[in-house]
Amino acid sequence: DAGVTQSPTHLIKTRGQQVTLRCSPKSGHDTVSWYQQALGQGPQFIFQYYEEEERQRGNFPDRFSGHQFPNYSSELNVNALLLGDSALYLCASSPGTGAHDSPLHFGNGTRLTVT
Amino acid sequence: LAKTTQPISMDSYEGQEVNITCSHNNIATNDYITWYQQFPSQGPRFIIQGYKTKVTNEVASLFIPADRKSSTLSLPRVSLSDTAVYYCLVGDRRALAGGYQKVTFGIGTKLQVIP
Numbered sequence: 001d002a003g004v005t006q007s008p009t010h011l012i013k014t015r016g017q018q019v020t021l022r023c024s025p026k027s028g029h030d031t032v033s034w035y036q037q038a039l040g041q042g043p044q045f046i047f048q049y050y051e052e053e054e055r056q057r058g059n060f061p062d063r064f065s066g067h068q069f070p071n072y073s074s075e076l077n078v079n080a081l082l083l084g085d086s087a088l089y090l091c092a093s094s095p096g097t098g099a100h101d102s103p104l105h106f107g108n109g110t111r112l113t114v115t
Numbered sequence: 116l117a118k119t120t121q122p123i124s125m126d127s128y129e130g131q132e133v134n135i136t137c138s139h140n141n142i143a144t145n146d147y148i149t150w151y152q153q154f155p156s157q158g159p160r161f162i163i164q165g166y167k168t169k170v171t172n173e174v175a176s177l178f179i180p181a182d183r184k185s186s187t188l189s190l191p192r193v194s195l196s197d198t199a200v201y202y203c204l205v206g207d208r209r210a211l212a213g214g215y216q217k218v219t220f221g222i223g224t225k226l227q228v229i230p
Contacts (some may be wrong), residue, residue, distance in 0.1 A: 033218065041221035042202060043159065052138070056217050090158045092218075104218060106158025112120060 002027060004093050004107035012113045013041075013081050019112060021076045025093030026105045031055075033104070034066060034072040035090040043090055049074050086114045116206035116219060117141050124225040133190045135224050137203030140184050148186045150181060151202040153223070159202060163188070190226075198228045 007026045013019050025032050031050045035043035045058035049068035068074045072093075078085055088111050092104040120138040122221040127133045139148070148165050151159035163170055165177040165186070190197055200223040 035220075040222075042200075042222050045217045045219050048217070058217060058219075088156070092158070102160075103151075103164065105162035106160070108157045111156065 004091055006089075006091050006106050006107035006110050008110060009017065009108070010111045010113075012115060014115055015081055015083060015103055017081050018077065018079045019081060021089050021091075021110045021112070023074045023076070023091030023093075023107060025072050025074070025091075026077060029093035029105065030072050031094045032072065033092045033094070034074070034076045035086040036060070037090055039087075039111070047053075047078070055068075081114045083114050086112060088112075116204055116217075117143065117146055119203045119205055119221060121201075121203050121221070121224045123222060126225070126227045126229055127193055128229050129194055130192050133193050133197070133226060135188045135190075135201055135203075136185055137188070137205075138185045139205040141205070142183050142205055143207070145207045146183075146205050147208050148177065148183075150175070150177065150188050151204070151220075152199075153200045153202065159220070162201075165226070173200045192199075193226075193228050195228050195230065199224060200225050 003026050033048040034046040037043045046060050047054050048056040052068045056106045063079045068071045072111045088109040090106050090109045094104050095102050117139050149164040150162045152162050155197050155226040163175050165179055170177045176189045188197045202220050202223040
């Protein structure tokens with residue numbers, strides 16, 4: 001049973017460019033949340049997708065957008081990259097409408113470096 | 116989720132028992148307490164969840180006093196591989212499972228195990 005998988009594992013981009021990160025949720029999960037984790041900080045909630053729609057959003061600008069596909073996988077897009085966007089981007093999946101006693105399952109993230 | 120307070124860092128020698136306390140004065144009646152562990156460059160991993168008294172699994176124990184305003188994560192006989200950041204989260208079960216709500220993390224407690 002595969003857990004949450006994210007790709008790529010590492011990425012280097014230049015300021016002003018655009019980036020797309022991908023996430024496949026754990027089998028049986030239909031809800032995907034994205035987090036940004038700067039060095040030395042806890043994960044910060046970006047947004048959550050369920051039924052291909054953005055359901056919740058954290059305090060992030062519109063440069064951060066996402067998408068969920070019918071197979072529940074998800075993408076995070078960041079436009080006009082800034083140096084401050086350098087971080088570990090984590091994807092977490094959950095059953096959403098399913099069992100309430102199931103914790104969030106995280107992938108190992110994508111390390112994005114903006115130069 | 117309820118506001119939580121935990122120490123920023125702790126050091127412990129190998130083989131010792133480690134107790135990390137989390138304060139959550141505004142815990143609600145339906146709230147549960149959940150702990151996650153995060154190793155460098157990995158996503159957080161669920162450790163344990165409890166509502167009251169004591170919960171134990173193969174990894175840790177969670178002690179919750181009667182007033183539930185604090186909780187203590189206990190790691191028995193730590194090893195170097197227990198060096199990680201530990202996060203305490205408090206909320207209703209559905210919220211903690213990522214059910215249509217933002218699951219936010221604080222800065223956590225950085226545990227350093229010393230040989």
